[in-house]
Amino acid sequence: MTSKLTRQRDADRAVEVFPDFPPRDDMENYIHMYRPGHPGALHRHLGMSNTIVVLGEAPLRWTPGQQQGHRIPDLTVSFNADMDLATRQKGYSIVDQGKPPDFVLEIASETTGRQDYTDKRVDYAAFGVAEYWRFDSSGGQYYDAPLAGDRLVEGAYQPIEINETESSRLWGHSDILNLDLCWEDGVLRWWDPVSRRYLLTYDETDDQRLAAEARAESAEARADSAEARVRELEAELERRRQS
Secondary structure (H helix, E strand, C coil): CCCHHHHHCCCCCCCCCCCCCCCCCCCHHHHHHHCCCHHHHHHHHHCCCCCEEEECCCCEECCCCCCCCCECCCEEEEECCCHHHHHHHCCEEHHHHCCCCCEEEEECCCCCHHHHHCHHHHHHHHHCCCEEEEECCCCCCCCCCCEEEEEEECCEEEECCCEEEECCEEEEEECCCCEEEEEECCEEEEEECCCCEECCCHHHHHHHHHHHHHHHHHHHHHHHHHHHHHHHHHHHHHHHHHC
8 A cells, every 4th residue: 555655755756846935034933943952852852754844934835836825834843744855845735745734833923923823723723733832932922822732623723731830831731742842931941741851952952962071071081090090009019129
């Protein structure tokens, strides 16, 4: 039996490419998505497989040539899909991929805030996106809530429960990713309930690398010192034998 992906994945065939769209004119995605390195951290956590699509600010619609109705999610995740195809097409085509994305996240901005929890919510449900999440660093100034998620049930979105553990921390669980999305003092974090750890940001990963290098250098210095001390003792013993 030929799978949907097999039907779509002829690497040599010409593919229809999405047109270029103007970049965002605000800093929200850079601050809350790219500077921390969330797309890369997610892709590493999910397995770095070419059958897992992780895209940031890439167009989404039925086909690249569709004249109207495109959306550009801030983050798109799709399983059993084709990352190479998405890269070649510069976006996510539901028809060419053979399925809608499984997860979409929008980051609030002043210019697009209201659309994200009204019009886009309707469109993502129509596309068949299984989970649609929204994050507002302002705490609800741009959205109707600091953190919100919806799960597609029989073609309609049903709200995902958002928990408040402290006044400065909200979280909800994504069944699709098996991760908790967290709003912490206006910062987006991803919590793995299995390992009971956050996915690391770029800075945290770099801090761990530097700390490991420092430990290795310290261990090497201690080993060198011990070796030097052994040589001193051996020299002293040899001197005594000859005296």
